[in-house]
Amino acid sequence: MKQRKITLTESEIPTHWYNIMADMPNKPLPPLHPATQQPIGPEALAPLFPMELIKQEVSTDQWVEIPDEVRNLYSIWRPTPMFRAYELEKAIGTKSKIYYKYEGVSPAGSHKPNTAIPQAYYNAKEGVKKISTETGAGQWGSSLSFACNLFGIECEVFMVKVSYEGKPYRKVMMNTWGAKVHASPSQLTQAGRSILEKDPNSPGSLGIAISEAVEVAATNEDTKYALGSVLNHVLMHQTIIGLEAKKQLEKAGDYPDIIVAPFGGGSNFAGISFPFLQDNLLHGKKVRAIAVEPTSCPKLTRGVFRYDFGDTVGMTPLLPMYTLGHNFIPSPIHAGGLRYHGAGAIISQLLRDGLIEATSINQIECFEAGVLFSRTEGIIPAPEANHGIAEAIRQAKIADEEGVSKTILFNLCGHGNFDLASYEQFLAGNLVDFEVSQADIEKSIAELTTPTI
Secondary structure (H helix, E strand, C coil): CCCCEECCCHHHCCCEEECHHHCCCCCCCCCECCCCCCECCHHHHCCCCCHHHHHHHHCCCCEEECCHHHHHHHCCCCCCCEEECHHHHHHHCCCCEEEEEECCCCCCCECCHHHHHHHHHHHHHCCCCEEEEEECCCHHHHHHHHHHHHHCCEEEEEEEHHHHHHCHHHHHHHHHCCCEEEEECCCCCHHHHHHHHHCCCCCCCHHHHHHHHHHHHHCCCCEEECCCCCCHHHHHHHCHHHHHHHHHHHHCCCCCCEEEEECCCCHHHHHHHHHHHHHHHHHCCCCEEEEEEECCCCHHHHCEEEEEECCCCCCCCEEEEEECCCCCCCCCCCCHHHCCCECCHHHHHHHHCCCCEEEEECHHHHHHHHHHHHHHHCCCECHHHHHHHHHHHHHHHHHHHCCCCCEEEEEECEECCCCHHHHHHHHCCCCCCCCCCHHHHHHHHHCCCCCEC
């Protein structure tokens, strides 16, 4: 009998997160103050984040211990399973081996609770009563709502309007866990009102929603802010995925040649790849790590590397990143979690140093891959996850053309049970591809007044 599922026991849940900052040959440049454009220290982040998360954000310790209470809550769904995709391999006729780590078994249906739980925990330890945040497709918002409910913290979520209207059951999930959810841009903040004055029909963006959530935290003493991707501590929390995956592949007697994950701000990609990149950095391994973004929001493959704001209005610190410009409004693709204008500082530095790779794939090819995966492996993937599947299939076919067999690992970051409207459109032949023009990218970048690097 073929071993399809590779499992771990609760006792094998990692005890520490891995911090790749300790091993990077070139550390990211420092964040800058949004007004003075001078480097900032940890104290500048205190209005938004609890001190323990600020310490993690600037830490260069290789390992950070996971608190027992967080590990106990992780055990609600962790360790997550890994599968060998035998039926997918057979369907595409490849000689390569394809594995996937399945994060859709969490209560929120994605990898996002891996950081939502510790963020809520550290806020609760410091007596925080309320957390504001943003969400694209709703996976982060639902994850933080779930986590805040566990710790008795009020949660307020600004959800990108196009997803708020197109994914109503994500909103219901958040409400069920006790969160307040607003379509962004909203009339509730100065940031939202300023956007609506310029464009009353704005579909919203993650950058706009971040501006609204940051404003709420910055103007209310009892409120902190939480981010679901991009920042160093968020990426570090997600490494529990790759650390488990290493143990599982070891049990299977295997090791990846190629690691693939979808890319929005970096948490998904970092979570599966960073523990293996450590082997590259310290032990001479040659794993290829490929970040896959949509062609409609291609900051890694077509953006510029410079300082930029993480939000649209310009309230956040300036980060060194690959960006399309903070005013960039991505097309309304169904992979709402990937519709973000910039990349995290760590990911951007790794790409700049040639330590990782990036590619982009259009929406229709991704859904073709997702439907093939669901018909062979049985799980209907989230639209974001389809990007990883599509690239894994591409890499398997390239290996076959070269006459070699590769071991490919991808992160199946969540299920698509709340995204069936997008599959309905695809199956009816009504899904539209979006590819941003070079002129639009150049126009957005030309509007930047932030420091160049």
